[in-house]
Amino acid sequence: MMVLIILVGVFQSWNIALSIFNMCLISAVMTMGANIQWGYAGLINFGIMGYTALGGLAAVLISVDPVQEAWSAGGFDILMCLWLIIALVLIIRFILKNFQKSKVRTYAIAVLIISGILLIRFTAEPGIEAIEDVNPAKTGFLGGFGLPIIFSWIVGAFFAGGLAFIVGKVALGLRADYLAIATLLISEIVIAIIKHEDWLTRGVKNVIGLKRPAPYEVDLQTTDWFINLVEKFNSGKLELISNLSDRQAVLNQLVIEGSSVFVKLCYSGLFLTVVIILLILTQKALYSPWGRMMRAIRDNEEAANAMGKNVVKQHLLIFILGSAIVGIAGAMLVTQDGLFTPGSYRPMRYTFLIWVMVIVGGSGNNFGAILGGFAVWFLWIEAAPIALFLINFFTAGMSETHALKLHLIESVPYFRFLMMGLGLLLIMRYRPKGILPEKIEIK
Amino acid sequence: MDILNALILLLNYIFIPALTYGSQLALGAIFVTLIYGILRFANFATGDMMSFGTMVTILFTWYFQSLGISLGVLPTALIAIPFGILFMIIYMLSIDKFVFKYYRINKSPPVQLAMVSIGVMFVTQAVVRIIIGPSDQRFFDGEKFIIKAREFKEMTGLNEGLALKSTQVITVLVTIVLVSLLFWFLNKTKTGKSMKAYSDNEDLALLSGIDPKKIVMITWIIAGILATIGGALYGLDKSFKPFTYFNNMLPIFAAAIVGGIGNPFGAFLGGYVIAFSEIFLTYAYKKFFMYILPESMEPESLVQLLSTDYKFAVSFSILVIVLLYRPSGIFKGKVL
Numbered sequence: 033m034m035v036l037i038i039l040v041g042v043f044q045s046w047n048i049a050l051s052i053f054n055m056c057l058i059s060a061v062m063t064m065g066a067n068i069q070w071g072y073a074g075l076i077n078f079g080i081m082g083y084t085a086l087g088g089l090a091a092v093l094i095s096v097d098p099v100q101e102a103w104s105a106g107g108f109d110i111l112m113c114l115w116l117i118i119a120l121v122l123i124i125r126f127i128l129k130n131f132q133k134s135k136v137r138t139y140a141i142a143v144l145i146i147s148g149i150l151l152i153r154f155t156a157e158p159g160i161e162a163i164e165d166v167n168p169a170k171t172g173f174l175g176g177f178g179l180p181i182i183f184s185w186i187v188g189a190f191f192a193g194g195l196a197f198i199v200g201k202v203a204l205g206l207r208a209d210y211l212a213i214a215t216l217l218i219s220e221i222v223i224a225i226i227k228h229e230d231w232l233t234r235g236v237k238n239v240i241g242l243k244r245p246a247p248y249e250v251d252l253q254t255t256d257w258f259i260n261l262v263e264k265f266n267s268g269k270l271e272l273i274s275n276l277s278d279r280q281a282v283l284n285q286l287v288i289e290g291s292s293v294f295v296k297l298c299y300s301g302l303f304l305t306v307v308i309i310l311l312i313l314t315q316k317a318l319y320s321p322w323g324r325m326m327r328a329i330r331d332n333e334e335a336a337n338a339m340g341k342n343v344v345k346q347h348l349l350i351f352i353l354g355s356a357i358v359g360i361a362g363a364m365l366v367t368q369d370g371l372f373t374p375g376s377y378r379p380m381r382y383t384f385l386i387w388v389m390v391i392v393g394g395s396g397n398n399f400g401a402i403l404g405g406f407a408v409w410f411l412w413i414e415a416a417p418i419a420l421f422l423i424n425f426f427t428a429g430m431s432e433t434h435a436l437k438l439h440l441i442e443s444v445p446y447f448r449f450l451m452m453g454l455g456l457l458l459i460m461r462y463r464p465k466g467i468l469p470e471k472i473e474i475k
Numbered sequence: 476m477d478i479l480n481a482l483i484l485l486l487n488y489i490f491i492p493a494l495t496y497g498s499q500l501a502l503g504a505i506f507v508t509l510i511y512g513i514l515r516f517a518n519f520a521t522g523d524m525m526s527f528g529t530m531v532t533i534l535f536t537w538y539f540q541s542l543g544i545s546l547g548v549l550p551t552a553l554i555a556i557p558f559g560i561l562f563m564i565i566y567m568l569s570i571d572k573f574v575f576k577y578y579r580i581n582k583s584p585p586v587q588l589a590m591v592s593i594g595v596m597f598v599t600q601a602v603v604r605i606i607i608g609p610s611d612q613r614f615f616d617g618e619k620f621i622i623k624a625r626e627f628k629e630m631t632g633l634n635e636g637l638a639l640k641s642t643q644v645i646t647v648l649v650t651i652v653l654v655s656l657l658f659w660f661l662n663k664t665k666t667g668k669s670m671k672a673y674s675d676n677e678d679l680a681l682l683s684g685i686d687p688k689k690i691v692m693i694t695w696i697i698a699g700i701l702a703t704i705g706g707a708l709y710g711l712d713k714s715f716k717p718f719t720y721f722n723n724m725l726p727i728f729a730a731a732i733v734g735g736i737g738n739p740f741g742a743f744l745g746g747y748v749i750a751f752s753e754i755f756l757t758y759a760y761k762k763f764f765m766y767i768l769p770e771s772m773e774p775e776s777l778v779q780l781l782s783t784d785y786k787f788a789v790s791f792s793i794l795v796i797v798l799l800y801r802p803s804g805i806f807k808g809k810v811l
Contacts, residue, residue: 076586138800202799208586209517213728214798217791220725228784380600380721384593391590446604453597457574460591 033406040414047289050296052413057303058364060405063389064310064398065357071396071470072323073350074330078212079199081382082219083355085226085374086195087188087362092176092233092372094184095243099175102166106231107174109159113152120148163231173234181243185306185363192359193352195222200351204344216379227374239372246298252291259283262290299368306364307402310357314398326350385412388456394466403468411455415448481766483635487624493754494747495643495712498650501746502705503727505657505739506698512674512737513694514579516588520596521702522724526717527566527599528703529710530607532559533614540616548618548641556707564699570595571695579691596721603717612715615642642712653704654743657697661739666693674737725787726753729794735804744806749790757783 037056041049062080069075124141131137164172203214227235252258263270266286273279317323329336329343337343366372385408393404411418420441427437459466503525510518518524535555545551574595578588621644624636661667666689673680673690681687706720713719726749734745759779764772781789797804 202795206798206802208584209589210732210798212586212589213517213732214795217725217729217794221788221791224785224788228782384597387590387593388597440605443605443608446601446609448601449597449604450601453594453599453601456594456597457591460587460594461574461577464587 033403033410036410046293047296050293050300052410054296054299054303054368055413056406056409057300057307058361058368059386059389059409060307060402061303061310061361061364062358062386063393063401063405064307064314065354065361066386066390067354067393067395067398067401068314068357069350069354070390071394071401072318072326072330073347074208075204075347075351075354076208076212077215077351077354078379078383078387079215079219079222079355080358080386081377081379082215082222083192083195083358084362084365084382085219085223085377086191087184087359087364088366088372088377089226089233090188090191090359091181091184091242091363091366092239094176094179094187095181096176096239097178099166099171099173102163102171102174102231105162105166106159107163109155110163110174110231113156113159116148116152116155120144120152160231171234172237173231173239180245181367182245182302184367185360188359188363189356190359192362193356196352196355197348199355200348204347204351216383219383220379223374223377226377233372233374236373236375238374240370242366242370242372244370245302245367246295249288249291249295252294253287258291258294259287262287265290303364303368306360310360311398311402318398385452388452390466391456392459392466394468394470396470397466397468400466400468400470404466407467408452408455411451412448415451416444419444419447419451477766480633480635481763483633483637484763484766487635487637489751489754489758491639491643493751495646496754497747497750498646499705499709499712499746500723500727500730500750501743502650502653502701502708503723504730504734504742504746505654506701506705507727507731508734508736508739508742509694509698509701511731512739513670513690514575514588516585516592517728519589519592519724520599521727522721523596523599523603523717524563524567524698525702525706525709525723526603526715526720528559528563528699529706529715529720530603531562532556532703532707533607533612533710533715535559536614546617550615550617550642550645550711552614552707552711553645556704559707560700560703563703564696567695567699567702568692571691600717600721607717609717612710614715615711617641640712642708646708646712649704649708653701657701657739660697670694722787726790729790732794733797733804735806738804738806741804741806745804748805749793752793753786753789756780756789757786 033056037049037053040052062084065083066077066080069077124144127137127141127144163174166172199215199218203211203218206214226233229235230237233239263283266283270279270283273282325336325341326346328339329341329346333343389404389408390401391404392408393402394400423437423440423444427434427440430437463469503521506525507518507521510516510521532552532555535558536550536552539545539551539555544554546553574591575588578591618641620638621641622637622639624638627637628634661671669680669685670690670693672683673685673687677687680690709720709723727746730745730749731742732745733748734741734743736742757779761779
């Protein structure tokens with residue numbers, strides 16, 4: 033896999049190769065999260081998109097500087113709402129604990145929730161309007177805490193884990209394919225909320241220019257040590273140019289290219305650290321007594337239950353853990369892009385593609401998950417060039433203006449779906465356990 | 476007079492659109508529920524299969540239009556639909572033969588079949604986009620309105636207009652005919668009864684001499700008819716865009732589960748439940764209250780329970796509530 037990426041570096045450019053590599057790393061993290069749920073415990077989670085988006089939300093809330101005006105305009109109302117929501121949840125908990133299950137209780141809770149929502153809406157409305165009126169072209173939202181964005185990776189995990197707790201409480205009792213549908217739909221609800229609550233994250237107006245954990249290209253290009261570094265690396269090439277001003281121009285060009293490669297390398301280092309830490313943790317977990325118990329639950333729920341294992345609790349735990357890892361990946365993704373675009377969260381890209389990675393790589397095997405993330409993402413990006421090559425190869429006999437050939441070349445971007453689908457179908461049929469199947473060595 | 480105006484307003488903006496949208500969802504939901512009941516898996520390729528059928532219909536419509544064949548006031552697509560159905564059935568049967576059959580014979584768990592259907596979804600999506608492209612296609616022709624809003628106002632002298640699009644009437648009529656035929660088939664004919672038996676208890680059905688191959692084939696044929704007609708009606712009423720069809724899969728699933736999965740009648744009603752609640756909860760009632768309340772009490776705000784952005788979220792929330800309180804759906808389907 034690395035060889036392929038290096039080949040891209042040599043033939044296309046190092047910039048592209050590194051961005052593919054970074055996305056591969058992020059995909060690998062997501063795949064590991066899904067793999068923990070599916071491979072370890074047999075829980076199907078089609079809500080990956082929702083957790084990714086929550087991770088991204090965390091990145092925004094942590095790193096953006098607070099918008100003081102908006103806070104003074106509507107902060108009080110929003111805080112009031114938060115208290116109301118907490119109070120509502122507490123009241124419902126109280127009722128659930130202290131009253132017997134009956135029709136009256138159910139109706140009372142329903143009435144309580146509906147009136148609570150109405151009350152919250154009425155309190156929030158003026159605040160939200162005031163916030164969204166504050167300089168709507170640039171801010172129009174509350175902003176965040178102005179902390180370094182790297183913290184958001186942890187906060188993203190907590191956000192996603194929190195959502196997973198709620199979803200797990202609601203849906204984990206369902207049969208597998210229903211769990212799939214329910215999680216998919218719940219993730220759509222999450223996206224709808226993130227998209228349309230402008231006061232929180234500007235909604236579809238996007239948040240751009242997030243802080244970075246890596247230096248900026250522009251700063252690098254004027255730093256002495258970096259220019260010297262680039263000069264050193266390319267000294268052989270530079271010495272061939274005798275003219276001084278020419279040499280300077282070439283050096284400048286190299287510095288500009290080098291700076292973006294350098295920034296990407298910084299990201300790669302950070303992401304690689306995360307992947308390695310997660311890999312160590314998940315491998316340890318896989319071979320621990322806990323991992324054995326999870327496999328026992330997956331393979332025979334009733335037997336595990338009879339042995340005194342709390343299946344429901346363990347399912348909830350692993351659901352939260354896996355989702356939290358996906359949340360980390362979501363925050364990493366936004367960190368890398370430097371922008372948060374709720375409109376770009378589509379189930380195709382963030383749920384089904386990740387599942388293709390899990391299945392292709394090999395469920396239950398962490399290395400398989402990483403391999404799946406790398407291989408599938410690489411194919412997803414490079415599918416268009418490959419398809420173009422194949423089309424040109426097979427239609428070589430046709431004239432350049434043949435309608436079919438032109439039509440095929442026009443629709444090159446969609447061949448990636450075809451490749452993903454065929455790949456998934458072939459793997460499911462002939463290697464149902466994935467490229468690297470689960471292998472448990474008992475020590 | 477004001478009350479009449481208010482009623483017409485509701486009829487125009489809530490009842491008719493919801494009825495149309497509900498019919499389209501209902502057809503899709505019966506498709507999902509049949510596949511679930513008889514082939515026993517959640518078909519994630521639902522939306523894309525519908526878009527495949529619609530695509531073939533559109534291609535034939537264009538072909539007929541180029542030949543100059545038309546139905547006058549009715550859209551040409553109506554004659555193209557049978558061809559769409561034919562291609563859809565061929566496509567579905569070949570997919571079944573090359574993909575699903577293997578897992579069915581091996582008695583794979585339903586999750587695996589659902590995963591495989593995701594592969595089918597990817598492939599179908601690619602095929603549709605490669606053939607017709609990802610952009611919006613309109614293929615409606617013929618008379619657009621049966622009653623125009625302005626004519627209605629002039630006719631009745633009311634303030635509010637009532638617009639009735641011909642596609643809406645066609646949708647509702649076709650749905651009624653199709654669904655009654657389907658229920659007649661399922662409840663009265665021998666094949667339909669054997670399908671039900673197979674869905675209830677596979678082993679028992681096999682023991683009593685029901686041919687599983689025939690059942691599976693008929694299921695796909697019915698599914699093809701439902702998918703193509705449902706998709707084509709949606710395309711006629713709104714417009715055809717592969718991405719929208721993929722998204723429609725979600726409310727369709729919601730409708731099928733709300734109605735009780737595996738129960739065709741439940742799925743049929745589930746479509747309307749989803750459509751009506753989506754539109755009821757996101758409609759701004761300001762104008763309605765302006766008509767029925769005295770002037771002093773007129774509302775300031777839009778009187779909208781939820782903004783229209785949350786349309787999809789409404790149906791999903793209903794689904795979650797149903798799953799929590801009645802996991803088998805409103806009409807008892809299979810217990811999940």
